[in-house]
Structures are given as structure tokens and as C-alpha cells.
Amino acid sequence: MRPVKLLAVSNIDRTRDGRSMRVNVFRLFVQCELASEATRSIQGAETTEARFFAESNLPELSPGRCTPAEMQRIFKHHREPERPADFD
Numbered sequence: 001m002r003p004v005k006l007l008a009v010s011n012i013d014r015t016r017d018g019r020s021m022r023v024n025v026f027r028l029f030v031q032c033e034l035a036s037e038a039t040r041s042i043q044g045a046e047t048t049e050a051r052f053f054a055e056s057n058l059p060e061l062s063p064g065r066c067t068p069a070e071m072q073r074i075f076k077h078h079r080e081p082e083r084p085a086d087f088d
Contacts, residue, residue, distance in 0.1 A: 001032040007077045008086040010070060027066075029074055 008029040013020070042050060053059065055075045061068060077083050 002035045003030050004033050005031040005077075006085045007031050007074055008070070008088075010086075010088055027070075029070070031077065 006028065010027045010029070012025040012027055042048065055071075058071060061071065073086055077086075
């Protein structure tokens, strides 16, 4: 993969025991393009498989990692390539 454009920066609201933590954690959404069509195995503790999905056929999301609303924003960027990056 090769990074092409920053699409969004999202500040994750972190809480512990119902109290807001004073830590800011940011999630960056980056549009990438394939650097090569060649496939290779993925080795690592977090990722066992990678695939592309249509907006209408997304697998179940992990809400702590990415919400449906965030994915809608990212697909909006795909449909509107001139759209500037979103910051919250």
C-alpha cells in the first residue's frame, strides 16, 4: 500500500469507570492505493487477513476501532475525491 491522502482525524473519547480520561487519542484515516497487485501472506499479532469490501457489504465493525458513521465519512471521501480532510 502507498498513502495518498489524509481523509480524517478523529479524537477518540476515552473513558474509564464512567469518567473521561485526560488523554487525547487520535485515529487517522488515510486513503491508500495498491503499490503492487502481488499478494503475500500477512504475519503479525493483529492482522490475519486483508480484503476490500463494497460500502454495502462491510463486515461487522469493531466499534472501538471504527464506527459505522466513520466508515460512511470515508466512503463519502471516495465518492468526492476533492473533499478536504475531516477533523473533529
